[in-house]
Amino acid sequence: xxxxxxxxxxxxxxxxxxxxxxxxxxxxxxxxxxxxxxxxxxxxxxxxxxxxxxxxxxxxxxxxxxxxxxxxxxxxxxxxxxxxxxxxxxxxxxxxxxxxxxxxxxxxxxxxxxxxxxxxxxxxxxxxxxxxxxxxxxxxxxxxxxxxxxxxxxxxxxxxxxxxxxxxxxxxxxxxxxxxxxxxxxxxxxxxxxxxxxxxxxxxxxxxxxxxxxxxxxxxxxxxxxxxxxxxxxxxxxxxxxxxxxxxxxxxxxxxxxxxxxxxxxxxxxxxxxxxxxxxxxxxxxxxxxxxxxxxxxxxxxxxxxxxxxxxxxxxxxxxxxxxxxxxxxxxxxxxxxxxxxxxxx
Numbered sequence: 001x002x003x004x005x006x007x008x009x010x011x012x013x014x015x016x017x018x019x020x021x022x023x024x025x026x027x028x029x030x031x032x033x034x035x036x037x038x039x040x041x042x043x044x045x046x047x048x049x050x051x052x053x054x055x056x057x058x059x060x061x062x063x064x065x066x067x068x069x070x071x072x073x074x075x076x077x078x079x080x081x082x083x084x085x086x087x088x089x090x091x092x093x094x095x096x097x098x099x100x101x102x103x104x105x106x107x108x109x110x111x112x113x114x115x116x117x118x119x120x121x122x123x124x125x126x127x128x129x130x131x132x133x134x135x136x137x138x139x140x141x142x143x144x145x146x147x148x149x150x151x152x153x154x155x156x157x158x159x160x161x162x163x164x165x166x167x168x169x170x171x172x173x174x175x176x177x178x179x180x181x182x183x184x185x186x187x188x189x190x191x192x193x194x195x196x197x198x199x200x201x202x203x204x205x206x207x208x209x210x211x212x213x214x215x216x217x218x219x220x221x222x223x224x225x226x227x228x229x230x231x232x233x234x235x236x237x238x239x240x241x242x243x244x245x246x247x248x249x250x251x252x253x254x255x256x257x258x259x260x261x262x263x264x265x266x267x268x269x270x271x272x273x274x275x276x277x278x279x280x281x282x283x284x285x286x287x288x289x290x291x292x293x294x295x296x297x298x299x300x301x302x303x304x305x306x307x308x309x310x311x312x313x314x315x316x317x318x319x320x321x322x323x324x325x326x327x328x329x330x331x332x333x334x335x336x337x338x339x340x341x342x343x344x345x346x
Contacts, residue, residue: 004246004310007317015313018322019048023098023330026052026308027132027227027268028176028198030110033058033070036077041084043274044103046306050330051094051104053132053197053268059283060111060137067114071107071128078105089129091337108197110177111137115162122165131341132197133166134174135159135186144182148208152179160189167191172340175215176268183215192340193223195333198268200234200252201226203259207234213259220260223339225332227268228252230301230308233294240294244301250314253328262324266333272305 007015029052031040036054044052056070078085086097088104097104107129113136115121125133135141138148143159145152155163163186166173173194175183187194196219202210211219211226219226228249232239235248256265293299302308315325 004313004317007313011316012313014322015310015316018316018325018329019309019312022326023050023094023334024048024312025050025094025266025330025333027195027225027266027333028053028055028108028110028174028229028270030055030058030198030271033073036074038081040274040305041081041103043305045084045101046309048309048312049103049305050098051088051106053106053108055110056107056130057109057111057114060113060139062114064114064116067109074105074107075129087129088131090341091334094334094337106131108132108134108174110134110174110197111141112143112162113137113141115143117142117158119158119161119165122162122169122171126169126171130171131337132172132174132195134176134197135162135178135182137177144186145179146177146182148177149179152181154179154181155185155189159185163189164191167340170341172336177209180212180215184218187215187218187222187224190222193225193336194219195224195266195336196226196268198229198231198270199226200229200231201255201259203255204252205234205236209234216256216260216264220264223264223336225264225266225336226256227266227333228256229268229270230272231270232299232301235301240298243298246301246307246311246314249301249311250318253315254318262320262327263332263335265328267308267311267329269302269305269308271300273300273303274305 026049057067078087086102086104088106094104135144136146138146140149143162144155174197176197199211202212230249232244235244
């Protein structure tokens with residue numbers, strides 16, 4: 001297997017040209033809304049990313065009022081930085097961001113808790129710009145069991161109704177942080193393909209947060225996408241003590257491709273070291289002690305968000321064709337977005 005350092009100048013040039021041409025989507029940027037600032041935006045532009053899915057409820061225990069405040073804060077930040085950012089409501093907006101050299105911002109929930117017990121909120125949040133939503137974050141809620149729970153009973157009746165309503169309204173369902181039984185239930189119930197926005201795979205590292213082969217096969221059969229992370233706790237055993245690299249992320253991408261095919265894998269970084277502080281990380285660790293959070297300096301396979309552009313170099317080094325690299329970086333997600341975001345269902 002060729003390493004990054006062994007790429008020829010011709011191969012490096014090819015990777016750079018691919019980055020210039022393709023739509024590159026980060027399916028999960030969990031930067032805390034207060035830290036989504038002018039200091040971060042230039043690094044996003046340097047990263048070659050076309051669009052990011054930004055978590056509105058960046059802490060799962062947020063109140064409805066706090067979530068609504070985050071919507072207004074993000075609108076203000078996007079509007080005041082319209083030379084760099086563009087609010088995404090459809091795939092045309094992502095294509096426009098690419099053409100204009102901006103970063104498209106897709107608003108997302110990682111936890112469906114803001115929907116509470118009133119599914120009328122699905123339509124309201126969609127009108128506010130929400131385009132991707134998880135069902136639950138680690139813990140049990142009204143809809144499903146999280147992957148950090150002591151039990152995994154699958155979808156509740158209300159959870160089934162939430163999935164159906166998200167299908168009808170046109171919001172992409174994200175099963176990251178959801179229990180395996182609940183995930184398999186959702187894939188079966190959903191009329192649309194779903195995603196794991198930042199899941200690595202159990203076939204490489206048997207971590208409770210990673211996707212099993214059964215999950216990957218069911219996901220692919222439905223046309224969904226598993227987006228691989230750069231977050232060390234999920235990449236390999238010992239990663240949080242020794243550090244990880246983009247090669248570890250590439251290993252998980254290879255695994256998905258070999259198991260179910262190149263049409264069902266994408267990229268979802270989770271957070272980036274630019275926009276996450278040790279204090280924030282420790283707060284999350286206190287809430288979810290089941291994670292092996294490890295040393296902060298070893299928590300990411302990249303040192304800065306701008307380094308994600310070199311994932312393309314890694315895919316070139318591993319022999320991927322240009323067309324397949326385009327699928328991995330964003331083409332597969334665009335297929336799902338096109339299908340789900342097509343408007344209300346009759």
